[in-house]
Amino acid sequence: MKKTIDQSDMKTPALFKLEDQANDYQWNEQESIKEQLASKLQTNSAFELVGGAMHYDWGKLGSESLATQLMPDAAIDQTKPYAELWMGVHPNQPSRVKFGNGEWLSDVLMKNRALLGNYTFERWGTLPFLLKVLSIAKPLSIQIHPDKMWAKRLHSQAPNHYPDDNHKPEIAMPLTTLEMLYGLEKQDAWKNILSKYPPLSKYCSKIGYTPSVILPDLLSLPENEENKLLEDLYTYLQKKQNVEAKEKLFLSLYPQYPNDLGLLFIFFMRFLTVEPGNTIFIQTNHLHSYLSGDLVECMANSDNAIRAGITSKYKDVKQLLSELSYDDHAPQLSSGIVDSQYVTRFPTDAEEFEMQEIKLPKNRSLLQGKHPVPSILLTLSGQGKISSNHGNLMIKKGSAVFVGANHSYGISASDDLRVIRASVPFPEDQ
Ligand SMILES: [Zn+2]
Numbered sequence: 425m426k427k428t429i430d431q432s433d434m435k436t437p438a439l440f441k442l443e444d445q446a447n448d449y450q451w452n453e454q455e456s457i458k459e460q461l462a463s464k465l466q467t468n469s470a471f472e473l474v475g476g477a478m479h480y481d482w483g484k485l486g487s488e489s490l491a492t493q494l495m496p497d498a499a500i501d502q503t504k505p506y507a508e509l510w511m512g513v514h515p516n517q518p519s520r521v522k523f524g525n526g527e528w529l530s531d532v533l534m535k536n537r538a539l540l541g542n543y544t545f546e547r548w549g550t551l552p553f554l555l556k557v558l559s560i561a562k563p564l565s566i567q568i569h570p571d572k573m574w575a576k577r578l579h580s581q582a583p584n585h586y587p588d589d590n591h592k593p594e595i596a597m598p599l600t601t602l603e604m605l606y607g608l609e610k611q612d613a614w615k616n617i618l619s620k621y622p623p624l625s626k627y628c629s630k631i632g633y634t635p636s637v638i639l640p641d642l643l644s645l646p647e648n649e650e651n652k653l654l655e656d657l658y659t660y661l662q663k664k665q666n667v668e669a670k671e672k673l674f675l676s677l678y679p680q681y682p683n684d685l686g687l688l689f690i691f692f693m694r695f696l697t698v699e700p701g702n703t704i705f706i707q708t709n710h711l712h713s714y715l716s717g718d719l720v721e722c723m724a725n726s727d728n729a730i731r732a733g734i735t736s737k738y739k740d741v742k743q744l745l746s747e748l749s750y751d752d753h754a755p756q757l758s759s760g761i762v763d764s765q766y767v768t769r770f771p772t773d774a775e776e777f778e779m780q781e782i783k784l785p786k787n788r789s790l791l792q793g794k795h796p797v798p799s800i801l802l803t804l805s806g807q808g809k810i811s812s813n814h815g816n817l818m819i820k821k822g823s824a825v826f827v828g829a830n831h832s833y834g835i836s837a838s839d840d841l842r843v844i845r846a847s848v849p850f851p852e853d854q
Pocket of ligand 1: 567569594706712729
């Protein structure tokens with residue numbers, strides 16, 4: 425189990441700013457009081473988290489990355505890509521708490537089940553969602569996330585490639601324009617797509633126009649034919665006038681991945697541009713690839729992806745095709761539900777998570793009544809505080825605060841605040 429963090433200053437107790445109490449104690453001198461306070465804080469229901477970065481090669485470099493901009497206390501290596509910032513309990517990058525000795529959030533939750541609340545504890549035993557920030561410099565692999573049955577099978581067969589047995593539905597909320605490929609083009613468009621590209625139509629005239637026949641056929645060509653097909657497509661598109669977005673994408677990726685048959689998916693997937701203010705729900709077993717942009721993502725607590733191409737990571741096209749969804753419905757985009765003046769909610773079909781966006785103007789405050797489920801509040805911009813009868817927790821850009829179940833609190837803005845709240849949907853709310 426890998427447990428690394430980027431922010432190493434865990435022992436600075438002042439990081440947990442309970443204003444009222446911090447003044448009463450000499451943090452650095454009185455070790456026993458510090459410990460007492462730490463254990464007291466632990467039973468409190470709101471505390472800061474320290475998320476960790478993932479350095480996948482598609483991430484933006486150093487402080488260019490939104491992930492590092494949201495890690496205000498971390499030492500940044502400017503030569504490294506910071507692709508993702510994770511907040512949650514997944515063993516591949518578990519968060520720590522910012523008090524006491526900086527325990528793993530998962531351990532704190534184990535010892536304080538009340539933080540999860542009955543419903544979440546009985547249903548999952550831990551925090552069932554993972555909140556992430558992604559900052560993309562280069563396209564991510566074309567991939568799908570497994571449903572539950574498939575995830576169980578994959579994990580038992582190849583735990584080195586599929587690290588857990590959980591499904592992974594996810595929701596993406598772009599913070600800048602997000603370009604991506606998602607799902608498959610409508611079935612009745614496939615004939616056109618194929619006849620548009622002579623190197624492809626050459627193969628497909630033999631096999632018809634049924635997606636579930638075309639893809640497995642194309643993707644199981646002998647290696648020399650595969651490479652020839654890609655090369656022919658590249659040559660053909662190089663000469664084409666007025667290239668479309670997908671063609672441009674293929675042209676830009678081919679030189680880096682000349683033998684990657686996964687590139688063919690580009691032509692059969694939908695090219696989408698999702699603007700801030702909208703979210704897209706990524707269903708399990710559906711193809712997708714993020715191409716550019718910064719975004720917040722929330723998902724079931726899993727790190728499983730079956731990859732088809734554009735990656736140096738492990739790929740398994742055969743595995744992917746075995747359960748790929750040929751659903752050609754339009755993707756589930758949403759501009760959310762306005763819950764109140766300052767809060768927009770983005771529910772999904774997933775049982776594990778929903779997101780809210782809280783936009784609180786300067787000098788305004790918002791009361792959150794008791795909620796029977798846990799949540800994580802990530803501050804994207806602005807400043808303010810989270811207050812309850814336990815004290816005040818100052819928040820600023822990058823603060824990630826875990827709020828336990830059944831904890832009422834207020835959020836107030838000393839400067840225009842933008843906060844993402846990820847939480848477990850409680851069935852009675854539906
Ligand atoms: Zn994904």
